[in-house]
Amino acid sequence: xxxxxxxxxxxxxxxxxxxxxxxxxxxxxxxxxxxxxxxxxxxxxxxxxxxxxxxxxxxxxxxxxxxxxxxxxxxxxxxxxxxxxxxxxxxxxxxxxxxxxxxxxxxxxxxxxxxxxxxxxxxxxxxxxxxxxxxxxxxxxxxxxxxxxxxxxxxxxxxxxxxxxxxxxxxxxxxxxxxxxxxxxxxxxxxxxxxxxxxxxxxxxxxxxxxxxxxxxxxxxxxxxxxxxxxxxxxxxxxxxxxxxxxxxxxxxxxxxxxxxxxxxxxxxxxxxxxxxxxxxxxxxxxxxxxxxxxxxxxxxxxxxxxxxxxxxxxxxxxxxxxxxxxxxxxxxxxxxxxxxxxxxxxxxxxxxxxxxxxxxxxxxxxxxxxxxxxxxxxxxxxxxxxxxxxxxxxxxxxxxxxxxxxxxxxxxxxxxxxxxx
Numbered sequence: 001x002x003x004x005x006x007x008x009x010x011x012x013x014x015x016x017x018x019x020x021x022x023x024x025x026x027x028x029x030x031x032x033x034x035x036x037x038x039x040x041x042x043x044x045x046x047x048x049x050x051x052x053x054x055x056x057x058x059x060x061x062x063x064x065x066x067x068x069x070x071x072x073x074x075x076x077x078x079x080x081x082x083x084x085x086x087x088x089x090x091x092x093x094x095x096x097x098x099x100x101x102x103x104x105x106x107x108x109x110x111x112x113x114x115x116x117x118x119x120x121x122x123x124x125x126x127x128x129x130x131x132x133x134x135x136x137x138x139x140x141x142x143x144x145x146x147x148x149x150x151x152x153x154x155x156x157x158x159x160x161x162x163x164x165x166x167x168x169x170x171x172x173x174x175x176x177x178x179x180x181x182x183x184x185x186x187x188x189x190x191x192x193x194x195x196x197x198x199x200x201x202x203x204x205x206x207x208x209x210x211x212x213x214x215x216x217x218x219x220x221x222x223x224x225x226x227x228x229x230x231x232x233x234x235x236x237x238x239x240x241x242x243x244x245x246x247x248x249x250x251x252x253x254x255x256x257x258x259x260x261x262x263x264x265x266x267x268x269x270x271x272x273x274x275x276x277x278x279x280x281x282x283x284x285x286x287x288x289x290x291x292x293x294x295x296x297x298x299x300x301x302x303x304x305x306x307x308x309x310x311x312x313x314x315x316x317x318x319x320x321x322x323x324x325x326x327x328x329x330x331x332x333x334x335x336x337x338x339x340x341x342x343x344x345x346x347x348x349x350x351x352x353x354x355x356x357x358x359x360x361x362x363x364x365x366x367x368x369x370x371x372x373x374x375x376x377x378x379x380x381x382x383x384x385x386x387x388x389x390x391x392x393x394x395x396x397x398x399x400x401x402x403x404x405x406x407x408x409x410x411x412x413x414x415x416x417x418x419x420x421x422x
Contacts, residue, residue, distance in 0.1 A: 001088045005118055006061045006106060007042060010086065011035050012421070019104045022090045025051045027102060035061060040078045050077040050085055050102055057083040065103060066092040080232070116419055122408045127377065130404050131384040133419045142386070145414040148394035150364070153399035158349040173202045177282050180344045183334075184278040188269050192259045193278070196223055199257070202286055204250055206214065210287040212280060213309070217242035219279035224256030225272055231319050235311040267316035268331065273308070277330055280306050282339070306330070339370050340391050367392035377401055 009015055010032065017029040026049075033046030041058030048055050058081060062068060065087045073079040080096055083122065090105040121129055128134075134142070164175040177197045185193030199222050208214040220226055221243030226236070246252065260271045284306065308328040314321055344366050351359030370391035378388055381397045388394050402408065410416025 001063050003063055004411055015109050053119050055083045057081045059084045061086045061155045063088045065090045065094055068094045113273055121410050130415050134384045141414055149399040149403055150396035154348050158352045161349045183337050183341045184274045188261050190206045192257050205286045210283050213282040214242055215279045216276050218246055219275050223275050225318050270316050272318045
């Protein structure tokens with residue numbers, strides 16, 4: 001038995017409102033109160049009638065009555081005014097001072113078929129617990145839960161973004177390029193990319209006059225990719241010479257970013273190439289002087305200023321030439337990721353901080369102009385029968401899977417609750 005299941009069936013009035021306590025007193029629920037999602041008793045501002053006398057206050061739930069002491073509620077003043085204790089199994093009398101809290105054992109009231117359905121839903125080994133039920137769920141309910149999950153995801157990320165700005169003493173540029181760094185680093189190289197982003201100072205780029213090669217030299221040098229044993233190539237020699245000058249100009253230490261990984265990734269995602277692309281993107285953002293409203297697109301990244309130098313047309317890694325011809329433009333998939341995780345995220349955060357709901361909606365609607373992402377989670381939703389038309393759908397469903405399915409929070413999900421209500 002799970003305590004959150006007891007909360008659910010009580011809140012949904014599935015247990016009725018008339019009970020008898022363990023000492024055979026009549027107890028009637030007059031007001032079920034409000035489910036408390038914060039610390040303290042489970043339901044607040046409830047009203048009961050106990051043997052004809054009206055009581056008002058919080059109600060607490062446990063699987064076993066003895067959990068009261070196991071959770072040390074007897075030491076917390078917040079529980080001193082509890083008017084009723086609803087438990088699955090009444091294995092102990094609970095008292096507050098000399099007062100025995102009225103206790104209701106719920107075991108006889110539980111609909112076992114309903115509980116088995118709940119357990120079956122949670123026992124599903126699929127990444128999407130409700131996948132086999134989705135065809136029976138009204139599309140409007142699915143859309144409502146998608147909207148809620150996406151909004152929660154964006155607000156959570158906005159809180160983290162705001163916190164990073166504060167930790168950087170109000171350095172909005174520093175926090176912004178951290179968003180960029182995570183996007184270019186992906187899951188494998190996110191940490192070293194973050195370390196690199198922390199090293200970059202905006203005024204350095206201005207002193208370099210936003211020159212692409214000079215910026216590349218700075219980023220590759222700080223990342224430890226300009227070693228002396230590389231191939232003899234004019235491009236590398238220029239980078240190395242430029243970085244040597246920059247070390248004196250900016251007083252850079254000998255410490256370089258380490259921990260770059262190459263395993264289990266496509267060559268186009270190797271950190272060498274990604275760092276140069278990252279340098280171009282940061283250089284562009286710093287040169288235009290604004291972040292809000294800057295929307296990365298294919299035209300921008302196909303332009304001469306954003307395409308990589310010819311050296312990268314036959315190099316996946318710096319110093320390792322390949323005969324295969326490689327595009328020097330950033331991929332459309334990477335552009336999508338930047339649009340979703342940097343531009344939309346930035347625009348939503350700024351609107352959220354200003355409590356501007358109209359601008360928040362505009363930021364969210366940008367997702368509807370971006371193609372849907374393709375990964376094993378979005379494929380699972382498609383296999384379950386859902387249609388994904390844009391990044392709005394993929395982001396919402398990724399959020400839903402992470403917030404609800406992985407954590408088995410079906411009782412907090414509109415889709416899960418709809419299945420159990422049936």
